[in-house]
Amino acid sequence: MSQPLSQLDPEINSLIAEELERQRQGLEMIPSENFTSPAVMAALGSILTNKYSEGYPGKRYYGGNKYIDAIENIARERARKLFGVEHANVQPYSGSPANQAVMFALLKPGDTILGMELAQGGHLTHGYKLSFSGRYYRAVNYGVDKKTHLLDYEAIRKIAIQEKPKLIVCGATAYPRLIDFAAFRKIADEAQAYLLADISHIAGLVIAGVHPSPVPYADVITTTTHKTLRGPRGAMILVPKIADRWHDIHHATSKKNLAEMIDSAIIPGLQGGPHNHQTAAIAVALKEAATPQFADYGKAVVANAQALATALTERGLALSTGGTDNHLILIDLAPQGITGKEAENVLDSIDITVNKNLVPYDPKPPLDPSGIRLGTPALTSRGFTTEDMSQVGNIIADVLLQPKNEEVLASARVQVKKLTQQHPLYPEL
Numbered sequence: 001m002s003q004p005l006s007q008l009d010p011e012i013n014s015l016i017a018e019e020l021e022r023q024r025q026g027l028e029m030i031p032s033e034n035f036t037s038p039a040v041m042a043a044l045g046s047i048l049t050n051k052y053s054e055g056y057p058g059k060r061y062y063g064g065n066k067y068i069d070a071i072e073n074i075a076r077e078r079a080r081k082l083f084g085v086e087h088a089n090v091q092p093y094s095g096s097p098a099n100q101a102v103m104f105a106l107l108k109p110g111d112t113i114l115g116m117e118l119a120q121g122g123h124l125t126h127g128y129k130l131s132f133s134g135r136y137y138r139a140v141n142y143g144v145d146k147k148t149h150l151l152d153y154e155a156i157r158k159i160a161i162q163e164k165p166k167l168i169v170c171g172a173t174a175y176p177r178l179i180d181f182a183a184f185r186k187i188a189d190e191a192q193a194y195l196l197a198d199i200s201h202i203a204g205l206v207i208a209g210v211h212p213s214p215v216p217y218a219d220v221i222t223t224t225t226h227k228t229l230r231g232p233r234g235a236m237i238l239v240p241k242i243a244d245r246w247h248d249i250h251h252a253t254s255k256k257n258l259a260e261m262i263d264s265a266i267i268p269g270l271q272g273g274p275h276n277h278q279t280a281a282i283a284v285a286l287k288e289a290a291t292p293q294f295a296d297y298g299k300a301v302v303a304n305a306q307a308l309a310t311a312l313t314e315r316g317l318a319l320s321t322g323g324t325d326n327h328l329i330l331i332d333l334a335p336q337g338i339t340g341k342e343a344e345n346v347l348d349s350i351d352i353t354v355n356k357n358l359v360p361y362d363p364k365p366p367l368d369p370s371g372i373r374l375g376t377p378a379l380t381s382r383g384f385t386t387e388d389m390s391q392v393g394n395i396i397a398d399v400l401l402q403p404k405n406e407e408v409l410a411s412a413r414v415q416v417k418k419l420t421q422q423h424p425l426y427p428e429l
């Protein structure tokens with residue numbers, strides 16, 4: 001039990017070391033990925049993983065939780081203060097369970113939900129037919145305008161009035177523009193529906209003030225903690241106002257308020273003991289996110305994404321919506337005659353990591369779509385500037401415009417290596 005990992009399991013230790021080098025030597029550009037601080041990783045790898053703590057602070061089913069209670073209370077208070085909400089639950093294991101908990105709390109099987117279509121930028125848990133959200137509820141979808149690829153709020157309103165959902169989900173995984181939460185609030189009020197804002201991708205941008213906040217408008221907010229928030233893998237459920245609008249208007253029969261309904265959905269509804277090491281790491285990340293430096297980081301993420309978008313468009317690549325307002329970009333590669341899968345593979349060969357992705361109204365299948373999705377959170381964490389991102393954009397364009405030219409690929413590898421050397425990752429590890 002006292003052996004270090006390198007001696008106890010050299011095979012796993014070696015693979016971890018190789019993954020560290022892969023991250024150091026490549027450009028991580030998947031928009032849902034980021035690099036946590038060593039402090040966050042220290043909490044995540046701590047002895048807190050040894051403790052069982054079913055329940056909530058002061059109301060545990062196990063003894064010996066004095067210090068765990070203190071840690072969770074700190075995490076909850078930091079989340080409340082950072083986002084300006086009345087209640088925070090920091091126990092969800094990840095983003096999908098967080099969304100499941102909200103639906104478990106507010107809906108009955110068969111109730112109607114309205115969310116963004118997966119193929120046009122939504123998430124599995126927003127009503128996809130193979131997800132729990134599409135199997136246990138009557139899921140209807142909204143998408144984006146066929147020409148502009150922008151959200152059409154009047155079209156969404158018409159769907160909501162016709163379908164009468166009990167829950168409307170706003171938020172996206174592949175939408176490069178700002179989301180109008182006020183417009184969604186008006187739609188939800190007219191449809192007499194709860195409004196869930198899933199800000200998993202943009203939480204850090206909201207904190208930095210470069211994306212509008214859903215707090216004045218949503219009934220419930222969910223977010224992961226490992227994307228632009230730059231924390232560990234985990235999630236939170238935030239309740240802006242415990243006395244929620246819809247519950248009050250319709251005199252719902254539950255005697256619990258919205259915060260109590262959410263907490264009960266997590267445990268005993270869906271989960272058992274929380275991951276205490278994860279809770280502590282979330283607390284550390286929230287402390288980091290409350291600093292002026294983090295606000296600067298969020299601003300830099302958007303500036304870098306826009307510099308990248310400019311470089312790509314100047315080289316003739318087609319971007320969904322023509323650009324970006326946030327951290328991500330969606331490239332339609334149909335004009336180049338290559339697929340997203342091919343693009344992902346050739347970029348991977350020069351140590352740039354992106355992911356293949358459907359573009360709106362994509363005629364191709366999900367596993368071999370027409371587009372790729374890329375973003376700037378991780379590279380911004382490494383210190384990349386707008387000038388660096390312009391260079392990255394030109395490297396990507398060189399490769400995508402000539403994916404079989406070995407001289408182009410060789411030059412790209414050299415440029416990538418130089419950029420990684422200029423911005424070292426985890427030199428202290």
